[in-house]
Amino acid sequence: xxxxxxxxxxxxxxxxxxxxxxxxxxxxxxxxxxxxxxxxxxxxxxxxxxxxxxxxxxxxxxxxxxxxxxxxxxxxxxxxxxxxxxxxxxxxxxxxxxxxxxxxxxxxxxxxxxxxxxxxxxxxxxxxxxxxxxxxxxxxxxxxxxxxxxxxxxxxxxxxxxxxxxxxxxxxxxxxxxxxxxxxxxxxxxxxxxxxxxxxxxxxxxxxxxxxxxxxxxxxxxxxxxxxxxxxxxxxxxxxxxxxxxxxxxxxxxxxxxxxxxxxxxxxxxxxxxxxxxxxxxxxxxxxxxxxxxxxxxxxxxxxxxxxxxxxxxxxxxxxxxxxxxxxxxxxxxxxxxxxxxxxxxxxxxxxxxxxxxxxxxxxxxxxxxxxxxxxxxxxxxxxxxxxxxxxxxxxxxxxxxxxxxxxxxxxxxxxxxxxxxxxxxxxxxxxxxxxxxxxxxxxxxxxxxxxxxxxxxxxxxxxxxxxxxxxxxxxxxxxxxxxxxxxxxxxxxxxxxxxxxxxxxxxxxxxxxxxxxxxxxxxxxxxxxxxxxxxxxxxxxxxxxxxxxxxxxxxxxxxxxxxxxxxxxxxxxxxxxxxxxxxxxxxxxxxxxxxxxxxxxxxxxxxxxxxxxxxxxxxxxxxxxxxxxxxxxxxxxxxxxxxxxxxxxx
Amino acid sequence: xxxxxxxxxxxxxxxxxxxxxxxxxxxxxxxxxxxxxxxxxxxxxxxxxxxxxxxxxxxxxxxxxxxxxxxxxxxxxxxxxxxxxxxxxxxxxxxxxxxxxxxxxxxxxxxxxxxxxxxxxxxxxxxxxxxxxxxxxxxxxxxxxxxxxxxxxxxxxxxxxxxxxxxxxxxxxxxxxxxxxxxxxxxxxxxxxxxxxxxxxxxxxxxxxxxxxxxxxxxxxxxxxxxxxxxxxxxxxxxxxxxxxxxxxxxxxxxxxxxxxxxxxxxxxxxxxxxxxxxxxxxxxxxxxxxxxxxxxxxxxxxxxxxxxxxxxxxxxxxxxxxxxxxx
Numbered sequence: 001x002x003x004x005x006x007x008x009x010x011x012x013x014x015x016x017x018x019x020x021x022x023x024x025x026x027x028x029x030x031x032x033x034x035x036x037x038x039x040x041x042x043x044x045x046x047x048x049x050x051x052x053x054x055x056x057x058x059x060x061x062x063x064x065x066x067x068x069x070x071x072x073x074x075x076x077x078x079x080x081x082x083x084x085x086x087x088x089x090x091x092x093x094x095x096x097x098x099x100x101x102x103x104x105x106x107x108x109x110x111x112x113x114x115x116x117x118x119x120x121x122x123x124x125x126x127x128x129x130x131x132x133x134x135x136x137x138x139x140x141x142x143x144x145x146x147x148x149x150x151x152x153x154x155x156x157x158x159x160x161x162x163x164x165x166x167x168x169x170x171x172x173x174x175x176x177x178x179x180x181x182x183x184x185x186x187x188x189x190x191x192x193x194x195x196x197x198x199x200x201x202x203x204x205x206x207x208x209x210x211x212x213x214x215x216x217x218x219x220x221x222x223x224x225x226x227x228x229x230x231x232x233x234x235x236x237x238x239x240x241x242x243x244x245x246x247x248x249x250x251x252x253x254x255x256x257x258x259x260x261x262x263x264x265x266x267x268x269x270x271x272x273x274x275x276x277x278x279x280x281x282x283x284x285x286x287x288x289x290x291x292x293x294x295x296x297x298x299x300x301x302x303x304x305x306x307x308x309x310x311x312x313x314x315x316x317x318x319x320x321x322x323x324x325x326x327x328x329x330x331x332x333x334x335x336x337x338x339x340x341x342x343x344x345x346x347x348x349x350x351x352x353x354x355x356x357x358x359x360x361x362x363x364x365x366x367x368x369x370x371x372x373x374x375x376x377x378x379x380x381x382x383x384x385x386x387x388x389x390x391x392x393x394x395x396x397x398x399x400x401x402x403x404x405x406x407x408x409x410x411x412x413x414x415x416x417x418x419x420x421x422x423x424x425x426x427x428x429x430x431x432x433x434x435x436x437x438x439x440x441x442x443x444x445x446x447x448x449x450x451x452x453x454x455x456x457x458x459x460x461x462x463x464x465x466x467x468x469x470x471x472x473x474x475x476x477x478x479x480x481x482x483x484x485x486x487x488x489x490x491x492x493x494x495x496x497x498x499x500x501x502x503x504x505x506x507x508x509x510x511x512x513x514x515x516x517x518x519x520x521x522x523x524x525x526x527x528x529x530x531x532x533x534x535x536x537x538x539x540x541x542x543x544x545x546x547x548x549x550x551x552x553x554x555x556x557x558x559x560x561x562x563x564x565x566x567x568x569x570x571x572x573x574x575x576x577x578x579x580x581x582x583x584x585x586x587x588x589x590x591x592x593x594x595x596x597x598x599x600x601x602x603x604x605x606x607x608x609x610x611x612x613x614x615x616x617x618x619x620x621x622x623x624x625x626x627x628x629x630x631x632x633x634x635x636x637x638x639x640x641x642x643x644x645x646x647x648x649x650x651x
Numbered sequence: 652x653x654x655x656x657x658x659x660x661x662x663x664x665x666x667x668x669x670x671x672x673x674x675x676x677x678x679x680x681x682x683x684x685x686x687x688x689x690x691x692x693x694x695x696x697x698x699x700x701x702x703x704x705x706x707x708x709x710x711x712x713x714x715x716x717x718x719x720x721x722x723x724x725x726x727x728x729x730x731x732x733x734x735x736x737x738x739x740x741x742x743x744x745x746x747x748x749x750x751x752x753x754x755x756x757x758x759x760x761x762x763x764x765x766x767x768x769x770x771x772x773x774x775x776x777x778x779x780x781x782x783x784x785x786x787x788x789x790x791x792x793x794x795x796x797x798x799x800x801x802x803x804x805x806x807x808x809x810x811x812x813x814x815x816x817x818x819x820x821x822x823x824x825x826x827x828x829x830x831x832x833x834x835x836x837x838x839x840x841x842x843x844x845x846x847x848x849x850x851x852x853x854x855x856x857x858x859x860x861x862x863x864x865x866x867x868x869x870x871x872x873x874x875x876x877x878x879x880x881x882x883x884x885x886x887x888x889x890x891x892x893x894x895x896x897x898x899x900x901x902x903x904x905x906x907x908x909x910x911x912x913x914x915x916x917x918x919x920x921x922x923x924x925x926x927x928x929x930x931x932x933x934x935x936x937x938x939x940x941x942x943x944x945x946x947x948x949x950x951x952x953x954x955x956x957x958x959x960x961x962x963x964x965x966x967x968x969x970x971x972x973x974x975x976x977x978x979x
Contacts, residue, residue: 111700125717125718137725166824567772568770
């Protein structure tokens with residue numbers, strides 16, 4: 001290795017900045033102690049460079065790196081996976097900073113910055129990451145240039161300008177590679193399971209979960225309908241169905257797959273394409289009730305939720321067909337009936353008593369459900385995002401004392417009462433509603449549209465949706481969350497709906513995001529071939545892609561060489577002198593040859609004297625020539641004028 | 652293992668050098684580095700960069716991550732751009748010899764080279780090297796030139812030839828190294844090493860220098876100057892020495908020009924190099940004390956004279972004595 005450079009290490013500041021930016025792209029996901037360690041190392045290294053402090057002995061850096069390995073293994077039990085890998089990389093960079101002595105070490109750190117930036121993209125491909133990507137690449141490359149460009153890299157402005165130029169020159173080829181490089185149909189090695197929980201539904205529901213989710217205005221999925229979108233009351237997007245109740249929380253049972261149940265559909269189908277933001281779970285939030293789906297990409301569970309065989313860790317899109325009118329389930333298997341009428345042996349005694357009483361009074365399931373919904377409507381129940389906290393007998397407290405709740409309270413209470421009355425019932429979570437985006441032409445469903453409702457079994461109709469929220473706050477189903485909540489309650493999207501302009505802005509931003517998802521994130525083999533076809537290739541395949549790649553590489557190399565040759569060109573020859581020589585060549589026809597000791601002006605004077613017919617032009621040529629050559633500040637048009645006059649000179 | 656690798660590398664370098672020499676032939680001053688004579692290879696860092704980019708591409712393809720793929724392709728493309736820029740930094744550069752500086756054998760002779768850039772774009776970080784010396788780095792400005800010096804050590808007197816010189820650059824990103832080999836025919840002279848003091852020069856002939864200028868006489872004392880070896884004993888200011896002021900030499904206006912002729916034949920019994928060294932010593936001493944001197948070698952006769960031109964003439968004659976011109 002090289003000895004420590006005398007004085008300050010060239011390019012260190014740039015490398016540190018690049019590291020900071022690339023790590024910042026991971027901001028909410030990396031553990032804070034990692035960031036603190038890195039910042040400490042950066043601050044220390046920078047101070048050491050400024051003050052000329054000695055670097056620690058080499059063994060300390062090696063020890064720090066080994067310690068980083070141990071710490072990461074202890075925290076994550078693996079190095080595989082984005083979090084663990086990135087944490088490890090960042091800690092290694094911090095350790096490397098302790099012994100950064102030569103430009104070689106700095107280059108290695110720049111490479112680390114590139115890789116850290118790359119890791120951020122593996123986690124997340126949102127449009128918001130694009131500025132980080134660009135800024136990080138620009139800064140890291142500028143740092144690399146600063147390390148290797150010598151004194152030419154001294155000014156940051158010039159450095160950034162030159163780096164931008166390099167990246168701009170690289171852009172066309174990068175674009176061609178992106179468009180033409182063959183994609184793989186599927187992964188060829190295992191995918192590490194993501195460890196970070198993203199916002200979205202889960203397979204458990206405790207009162208307060210959905211209302212928490214509802215505060216987020218983030219998009220959950222977008223839907224493009226082939227025809228007209230269904231009316232708001234039909235926009236139920238089915239997520240996980242929860243069967244198990246422990247007195248407080250509802251859960252989706254794991255394992256024990258039950259037989260698929262028959263579904264008969266009727267009426268007009270709804271065809272649509274749903275594009276889901278990654279939520280790391282398997283459910284595809286299909287419109288109730290999905291009837292057709294791509295066989296390899298999805299399957300329908302026994303409780304009618306459409307599931308993907310793999311967790312949706314990236315933006316995913318499915319073409320589906322649903323029927324708003326359906327009959328789900330012909331005969332109820334005993335196992336399902338047993339499970340969906342289970343209640344915990346103790347707890348919520350008043351709700352259970354209510355269920356039994358209703359059973360005794362009405363007998364028929366439909367009438368029982370009607371009675372419960374009527375109760376919600378008649379008694380002073382309030383629909384709110386901020387219900388009071390509930391203690392042990394949550395359902396009892398909600399039904400008989402607080403009477404303030406969000407959809408999950410209503411769905412939970414309704415299902416409990418129905419089960420107590422002996423009617424098979426379950427909680428369905430998902431989304432309800434959505435906002436149509438006229439700019440993008442799609443329905444946007446946000447996290448704030450998260451919803452929970454109930455399903456009961458009727459022997460003559462199968463599983464029937466019952467939404468107690470609709471009984472309390474019909475506006476929620478008709479017009480969305482904001483209109484259903486009291487005006488004094490803070491709700492997501494209230495601001496958006498209050499201002500027309502802001503609504504436009506958010507719609508546009510979402511449409512841009514959608515375009516980004518469609519065109520960039522989900523660009524795949526099919527779209528590649530489609531693009532080639534539109535470019536005029538018939539039946540394009542892999543060989544067409546190869547051909548295109550080779551052609552763009554060759555074009556790029558030739559164009560870049562030509563451009564660089566032009567940039568390195570020698571300055572144009574002395575135009576005034578050339579024009580003077582041309583004038584002299586033309587005047588030779590009159591027998592005029594510049595004498596050996598005759599200056600250009602003197603020669604032209606003599607020529608003007610000997611050719612009176614051309615005297616005016618020749619004198620002007622002389623004046624322009626003298627002005628261009630010897631004048632204090634030649635005017636911009638002078639050269640053109642001189643050229644014109646010389647070309648006009650016809651002795 | 653490491654030794655074997657190094658030997659392999661050295662062997663490869665030698666072969667490559669020979670191949671390039673055969674391919675390009677000798678160069679004439681000035682040398683313009685045209686496209687066909689610039690070679691380029693990735694550096695170790697460049698290879699690491701390529702590995703990183705390939706890993707990024709593989710990972711992104713596996714995870715069908717288009718944004719990652721975009722970054723990987725941008726970096727790949729950036730590598731290609733850097734390669735072209737690296738090549739362009741050298742292409743079109745002109746090399747010419749400004750001057751060669753002679754030196755005594757054992758000390759480095761210097762070739763002062765000029766790197767000339769006629770283009771609009773600066774050419775930073777040009778490494779100039781010859782042999783195994785550490786390269787000198789020059790930043791050549793646009794439409795301008797920058798000097799670089801190559802020092803070559805020669806243990807023997809005679810002509811020192813710079814016949815292979817490498818211009819290289821890793822600009823802009825350090826991922827590639829472009830280089831060009833120039834085979835100029837620049838020569839500098841290594842003078843013989845002066846012998847140790849001791850042997851006295853042959854007798855002094857007094858010239859008529861004083862007579863030419865009657866206004867100056869031996870009696871016009873003008874001052875003292877510090878003693879230099881070789882000053883005549885009778886000129887030493889003994890009174891000053893007695894006062895403890897150190898050795899000084901008295902100076903007179905119109906001092907006689909003392910002239911020596913150092914003769915090859917006055918040194919019988921010594922071999923050629925020893926004779927030349929001794930003559931070199933005398934020439935230097937005589938020049939140092941401001942005396943006129945001439946040189947007589949077989950086939951060479953230099954009339955007595957003074958000044959740096961004379962010194963150069965005499966030293967060059969000593970350096971090149973009995974050497975076939977144009978061949979080492």
